[in-house]
Amino acid sequence: MNTDTVIGDGSKQDVKDSGVVLAANHRFVEPVKAVKNITDMAIWEKSEAYMEYTGFIATLNEAVKSKPLSVDCKISDNVKKILTMLEKIEKLIDEYPPIEQPQRFGNAAFREWFGKLKSISTQLLAEALDDSVHLAIPEVKVYLEESFGNATRIDYGTGHEMSFIMFLCCIYKIGCLKQEDNVATVLFIFNKYINLVRTLQKTYRMEPAGSHGVWSLDDYQFVPFIWGSSQLIDQPKIYPPGKFLEEEVIAKYADEYLFISCIKHINEVKTGPFAEHSNQLWSISAVGSWTKINQGLIKMYKKEVLGKFPVIQHVMFGSLLPIRRFPLTH
Template identity: 75%
Template sequence: MNKESVIGDGTKIEKASPALPAHHRFLEPEKAVKTITDMAIWEKSEAYMEYTGFIATLNEAIKAKPLSVDCKVSENITKLVNLLEKLNILITEFPPVEQPQRFGNTSFRDWLTKVKSCSTELLQEVMPSQLHLAIPEIKVYLEESFGNATRIDYGTGHEMSFIMFLCCLYKICYLQMEDNVATVFLVFNKYLDIVRRLQQTYRMEPAGSHGVWSLDDYQFVPFIWGSSQLVDQPRIYPPAKFLEDDIIDKYAQEYMFLSCIKYIKEVKKGPFAEHSNQLWSISAVGSWSKINQGLIKMYKKEVLAKFPVIQHVLFGSLLPIRRFSIQH
């Protein structure tokens, strides 16, 4: 059974979209896509519409903007970045252990156990008391954002969990529409730094990688948002320029797409066209706008329509599995 908690004081918080009703019942998220046939329910669900709409909204918000753009940084954004930095510092407390196998260092399990043990307290520190009843629901998305403790792997499903965590923060009004740019450039970008460090420190396996035929071993969404940043960017045009080392070195700090390419080149050896064939193919597309729209379609097809990924997705009151309706 789902555990429930209720907002009882009906506190109203200023926000750009409609507030949750008083006495909203939060639910501890659970898996709901149990079989292949459940995929049709997922693709017509409120969660699917909310999630894809959230990615599209932030995609539009950061279009043609470098990471250094002057954007509003609210107190809550700063608190979230600080929370992530605490998780980052924790990695130092759990150094890799000497072990026979090359991949999957077991110290990751100790780090993740620690994260789960302190997630409630960390969220209570950054969130106002009237939102604390939401924590049992939203903390699960945060805890599932960094990888699987059993397999010591990381992939697009974990990335998806973090984006769902951010989406939930908007739904409970902790984040506002004016935070859209900073949510990607400060919070999500900080998250990317952490998961890359985790991958390297604990030699994490890619979760469900399709080898050279996947976009990337670990991430997908930073390529979507990163390509939106590059729309109408004359210094990195035509798009094939993203393969050039001097362009990567010069602009990786400004554009997430190039940051991703730089990371791939650091961790993989050999010709780029061989180890990252999909990205190499993308370089031939004529505009960043076309790349951006193509990547969104590819994400829906290669990630959101795949049962091995969606079977792990968690659904609660904020991202429900119930069918989406226009009246909603």
């Protein structure tokens, strides 16, 4: 396979092992919504974007199989640049502390924070991405901006999480992240992102998007449970899987596994019996192996998130993640 990616201006960039080939006349576009009604869901599920996205989830799922967060893995300069960008986004929270207001949820200071993010997103990406792919910034920045919640409703949900993963997928497609970055993308970049959005959720008391997290395993997230359960495959320390409910296990391994970190977070923000406030996770604890849990979560994600119009109606499609049918006919 040709290992050159040709960016919109005709310049070439080496993207060995990434499998990415953009045409010489490739033109980046600002992503737009395309799933306007229920019948459009069939177009989405047969689209290039759907295949790219689900394939990306599966590829990174396999990459982190049996690997704790502390695993020794390559951290490239481009991974470091994206981590630096996320750190800058997180520091913005200090500039916009919650304001005194009567309502319990949805602190209006989030709108100020979000406005600031949008005003500097182009600059942040210009610093994080190679000069050779700066033509892609107007396209990829939409996914980045949509990754942190909705400023009107002051809510956050699986659609925003999906936007960040689409952002990462696009970064791979333009060649800034490569196959050798797969492990670090989950264990460093995605983990950093999850901690950042948890801070946003707590700081601004953000509402769960949708009907109180109905399309998720907790109120806000889903994918860390998928990649997190892959980390736990063939790990004897947390077996049988039901041990993830034990306080000692959570305390010992929350910093080693995304899945356990999610359980710890739920316990910190919820009160009452776990079986009541997190019934789906309680049910998962009875499954006999992490492999089965992982496979089941991927199926559940496709049905309960990717298959739900209220989520997908907000998804953006551009040149890198197009709504056109897959495979392309020539």
